[in-house]
Amino acid sequence: MLEIILIFIIVGTVIAIETRNMLSSVIAVGAVGFGVSLMFLFLQAPDIAITQVIVEILSLIILIRTTTYADNEAIEKRLDTFANMTGLIFLGLFLAFCYWAFSDLTSFGQPLMNVSQYYLSAGLTDTGAANIVAAVILDYRAYDTLGEAIVIFTSILGAFVLLRTKGKKKTEEKDIEKVGIPE
Amino acid sequence: MKKEKIKELIEDPNLGMTLIVKTVARITIALILLYGFYIIIYGHLTPGGGFAGGVILAIAYTLMMLAFSRRIALVKLSDFWASIWDNIGMLAFIVIGFVGLGFGYFLFNFLSKGKPFSLISAGIIPLLNLSIGIKIGAALYAIFIGLSIYGRLVLEEEE
Amino acid sequence: MLLYILNMLVFGLGLYCLIAKRHIIKKIIGMVIIEYSVNLFLILVGYRINGIAPILSPGENPIVFSQVAVDPLPQALVLTSIVIGLGTLALMAAYSIKLYEKYRTFDMSEINRLKG
Structure with missing residues (x-):
């Protein structure tokens, strides 16, 4: 279940980053925020879920307000294969280092609760x-x-x-x- | 400003959005404000608290500004008063903290804890929730005023 | 582990957006996405399998509750961090509006060129 919502979040993020139209990009960020809020709800954090939904609405209003100042077309140069490949390689390296670092973390579902237990x-x-x-x-x-x-x-x-x-x-x-x- | 003037402004079809939006907004703004205060006051018993409730209060005023017009929202709560409420919330938090200094340490929970699961309980936590809620609500409303009024003013004057 | 890695993928995409895009609002969007990812990561670390929300209801046994509830500390930290995020977002929006007023464009490289 959580994985499905996270994949939804990733798809929303990619759309938000790569869309040409700025308004749809901002709205995709809104979708990502609501996905995150749903995730909080499934992770048993109702406090944060409420706050995230409301903050998302207000930040969407602020972002749309800022976007409508200018024409809402993104300024992009044409696709540069070399830059894209470098970006992908560094993303892969980053994830590999994350994997290496997270192997020291406690596994999902068994938190370290020294203070919180009290x-x-x-x-x-x-x-x-x-x-x-x-x-x-x-x-x-x-x-x-x-x-x-x-x-x-x-x-x-x-x-x-x-x-x-x-x-x-x-x-x-x-x-x-x-x-x-x-x- | 006089009451008739405000009413005239509200019913002016040239200001704000259409009649449908205005009618719906007139009913819902009160409900949203009520819900925001509910979230703040019951923050120590149910999910919510000062942060979420404060943002809800800011959203109610933002809805007023979007549905009617900037002018009416400014008449109801001007930017000057928004910053005053912001400071009041901040000061209340610090004053409660300093009162605690007399009993032990800064932000000491000096009121009685009361019966658990009742509205009047948990000492200073509801008071701090209220001050945080007012502070956050007024601050975010003020920043929305800033984004929607000051910025636009400059652009219009230049053009 | 899969959840952590997927979450860090979101972080990496946000970082890419922050660095590679030229539109200022796209940069702000990248910042917002990074913020979501970090918040989500903190909550994921504090989750307990089959846990319940850290809110007591009347009649609940406190000892049993303390054994099954999820970690409240990351939730408290993230709660404040979300609202701080809104404040910084508003500050970034104000900065971008100011830049637009001065240079009449949202393009970052264009602004660099005009400045020099």
């Missing part, structure tokens, strides 16, 4: 939260969440500074009037 057995009595994931992100590792909040704060700040060319003289009402007439 979280699972003592989470309810320690924090009182039935959702152990919520207990981990907001009690045991709340520092991590604080750092995450700061990262997202910074990225939003960066985007605002980049996009806002007007400076800060304008008041809020003037901004609204300036925006005016949407088509």
